[in-house]
Amino acid sequence: MSPVKEQIVAENIFTEHLDNGMTIVAESMDWLESVAFSLLVPAGCSRDAHHLAGLANFSCEMVQRGCGSRDSRQFIEDLDNLGVERSANVSTVHTSFGGAMVADKIYEALAIYCDLIRRPHLPEDQFEDGRLVCLQEIQSAEDDLPQKVMQEVRRRQYGEPFGRPAHGRLDCVQAINGSDVQAFVTENYQPQDCILSVAGKIDWPRLREHIQSLWGDWQPVPLAAIQEQTPLYGYRHFNHDSTQTHLGISYSSVPYPDDDYYQARGAVGVLSDGMSSRLFTEVRENRGLCYTVFASCHSLRNRGCVVCYSGTTTDRAQETLDVMVAELKRLADGIEVGELRRLKARIKSALIMQQESSASRSSSIAADWYFLQRVQTLDEISQKIDVLSCESINEYLRKNPPGDFTVVTLGEQPLEMPVGVSTENAR
Numbered sequence: 054m055s056p057v058k059e060q061i062v063a064e065n066i067f068t069e070h071l072d073n074g075m076t077i078v079a080e081s082m083d084w085l086e087s088v089a090f091s092l093l094v095p096a097g098c099s100r101d102a103h104h105l106a107g108l109a110n111f112s113c114e115m116v117q118r119g120c121g122s123r124d125s126r127q128f129i130e131d132l133d134n135l136g137v138e139r140s141a142n143v144s145t146v147h148t149s150f151g152g153a154m155v156a157d158k159i160y161e162a163l164a165i166y167c168d169l170i171r172r173p174h175l176p177e178d179q180f181e182d183g184r185l186v187c188l189q190e191i192q193s194a195e196d197d198l199p200q201k202v203m204q205e206v207r208r209r210q211y212g213e214p215f216g217r218p219a220h221g222r223l224d225c226v227q228a229i230n231g232s233d234v235q236a237f238v239t240e241n242y243q244p245q246d247c248i249l250s251v252a253g254k255i256d257w258p259r260l261r262e263h264i265q266s267l268w269g270d271w272q273p274v275p276l277a278a279i280q281e282q283t284p285l286y287g288y289r290h291f292n293h294d295s296t297q298t299h300l301g302i303s304y305s306s307v308p309y310p311d312d313d314y315y316q317a318r319g320a321v322g323v324l325s326d327g328m329s330s331r332l333f334t335e336v337r338e339n340r341g342l343c344y345t346v347f348a349s350c351h352s353l354r355n356r357g358c359v360v361c362y363s364g365t366t367t368d369r370a371q372e373t374l375d376v377m378v379a380e381l382k383r384l385a386d387g388i389e390v391g392e393l394r395r396l397k398a399r400i401k402s403a404l405i406m407q408q409e410s411s412a413s414r415s416s417s418i419a420a421d422w423y424f425l426q427r428v429q430t431l432d433e434i435s436q437k438i439d440v441l442s443c444e445s446i447n448e449y450l451r452k453n454p455p456g457d458f459t460v461v462t463l464g465e466q467p468l469e470m471p472v473g474v475s476t477e478n479a480r
Contacts, residue, residue: 088253107221121168300465
């Protein structure tokens with residue numbers, strides 16, 4: 054069994070590091086009767102070869118088609134018999150598996166997912182079925198016009214490979230073979246940088262011993278370096294014969310680990326959190342320009358951005374874009390006390406609701422470990438929200454005013470770009 058290094062972060066938060074590079078983080082929530090886990094494997098779509106875009110997503114589909122002693126059907130039945138509400142997702146950096154269940158079922162569920170990660174079958178007779186699922190996801194994304202616009206915004210903002218969509222491209226997925234999937238799983242489903250988080254009603258000593266028995270002897274392999282390309286930024290228009298126009302905007306911001314992240318989050322919250330926010334009030338309510346509008350923070354480990362979206366009609370698209378950019382620029386003039394008070398109330402409500410969800414908390418502590426290499430308590434986050442002030446956020450905005458916008462539009466005709474949007478890389 055691999056030696057481990059245990060650390061008690063707070064009275065109810067524990068971390069443990071296996072010598073193979075895997076990290077376990079856990080939070081005891083004794084008032085619940087449920088438990089949830091999140092398993093993050095360093096097998097995100099940024100590790101897809103350019104000519105095999107979608108391989109991580111294809112691999113995620115295939116590893117769920119039987120593992121260990123279970124064929125595909127038995128895998129599903131065993132999880133159903135345990136009452137596991139499960140999920141699987143591929144992001145830029147990770148392939149993630151999650152599950153929520155009654156507390157005493159966590160041990161059996163983790164044993165099944167250990168087999169999934171370490172001993173997947175990747176059955177050849179289901180390979181084309183898996184391909185069909187992945188192709189349908191790509192076609193669905195093409196039909197989801199808001200999603201298509203926001204995917205292009207992230208691609209231009211971050212560049213390859215960190216801005217690419219996880220589902221990949223049709224031609225690439227059609228070209229993937231069984232050997233490609235096997236190689237991807239062998240190279241990337243491994244313990245180095247793997248994170249397992251568990252939150253809910255747990256017996257930490259028993260859980261710790263169980264996890265060690267499942268994963269302690271898992272041997273790592275070196276992860277290949279990821280090659281980055283320079284982002285495009287600028288403006289791109291997709292022609293689409295429609296009475297609607299979809300608008301996406303982004304600009305660079307601080308990432309989640311940055312000391313100023315909560316200042317940036319506060320500014321964007323004033324911009325977009327709730328029906329009293331500036332974008333909703335000015336763009337939708339006062340002017341009636343669109344049917345939906347929002348902005349949010351997005352973060353990689355070493356860079357971040359703010360992304361904005363609006364859906365509107367063709368004849369009001371230009372005005373909608375102009376007003377959105379104007380509101381983004383106006384943010385640099387500062388926020389007001391009433392706006393911050395409403396934002397704090399919304400964030401505090403979200404934190405309270407997170408205390409009632411083992412699944413939400415499991416996901417959060419896994420993300421904390423990835424970004425920060427530690428787990429923040431809810432009290433710590435609450436204190437960071439409490440100390441936000443108009444003065445601190447306005448000082449941040451003076452130093453980091455929104456600008457250098459990237460814009461993507463999809464509709465009947467391209468739009469004229471307001472001042473502050475480069476058209477140098479428009480295509």
